[in-house]
Amino acid sequence: DVKVTQSSRYLVKRTGEKVFLECVQDMDHENMFWYRQDPGLGLRLIYFSYDVKMKEKGDIPEGYSVSREKKERFSLILESASTNQTSMYLCASSLWEENTEAFFGQGTRLTVV
Amino acid sequence: SQELEQSPQSLIVQEGKNLTINCTSSKTLYGLYWYKQKYGEGLIFLMMLQKGGEEKSHEKITAKLDEKKQQSSLHITASQPSHAGIYLCGADFPISGNTPLVFGKGTRLSVIA
Numbered sequence: 181d182v183k184v185t186q187s188s189r190y191l192v193k194r195t196g197e198k199v200f201l202e203c204v205q206d207m208d209h210e211n212m213f214w215y216r217q218d219p220g221l222g223l224r225l226i227y228f229s230y231d232v233k234m235k236e237k238g239d240i241p242e243g244y245s246v247s248r249e250k251k252e253r254f255s256l257i258l259e260s261a262s263t264n265q266t267s268m269y270l271c272a273s274s275l276w277e278e279n280t281e282a283f284f285g286q287g288t289r290l291t292v293v
Numbered sequence: 294s295q296e297l298e299q300s301p302q303s304l305i306v307q308e309g310k311n312l313t314i315n316c317t318s319s320k321t322l323y324g325l326y327w328y329k330q331k332y333g334e335g336l337i338f339l340m341m342l343q344k345g346g347e348e349k350s351h352e353k354i355t356a357k358l359d360e361k362k363q364q365s366s367l368h369i370t371a372s373q374p375s376h377a378g379i380y381l382c383g384a385d386f387p388i389s390g391n392t393p394l395v396f397g398k399g400t401r402l403s404v405i406a
Contacts, residue, residue, distance in 0.1 A: 225395075228393050238393065281338045284336040
């Protein structure tokens with residue numbers, strides 16, 4: 181079975197801290213994604229990557245950056261955490277081919293205080 | 294950008310009753326994906342529909358995609374408490390290249406005894 185693992189289920193960080201959210205997948209998927217999920221807004225795409233060292237901005241990239249140094253790992257970085265980044269963060273991966281499902285991690289609930 | 298509208302936003306049904314969740318796009322889809330999310334957790338893939346008029350079933354859940362490939366429905370027969378959660382539809386669109394899934398805002402289902 182495909183497994184997408186996010187490093188933390190729950191995180192509490194202070195405003196202004198640099199925050200790293202890590203995601204690892206074990207099925208050699210080319211594509212990896214970071215979404216955030218907020219009540220009433222659904223899932224919104226932050227960044228995605230089709231290959232190592234490649235990244236593309238999603239719908240809401242402001243305040244975030246990403247890193248993909250190895251195929252299996254995709255990191256989301258909050259350069260200076262703010263309270264409006266309190267959210268549920270979901271990582272996903274998929275094969276390159278079209279019409280294949282994305283597999284999701286268990287989510288990281290981040291609270292910025 | 295493409296958007297998916299889900300209805301209803303929330304649903305409370307009595308155990309044993311049938312229910313339907315709808316997902317509508319203003320543009321023709323390439324593929325339609327249904328996911329389920331338990332509260333505070335990641336998304337679990339249910340099924341994918343690709344062809345106009347396609348219908349798939351898994352246990353007591355049936356999903357259909359209309360001929361125009363712009364609307365899908367998810368039908369649960371004889372609902373059980375285990376069906377409770379958030380149901381999300383996701384889609385990719387016939388744009389060149391490999392694009393991330395766009396999601397609806399979800400339907401929150403509660404099943405009461």
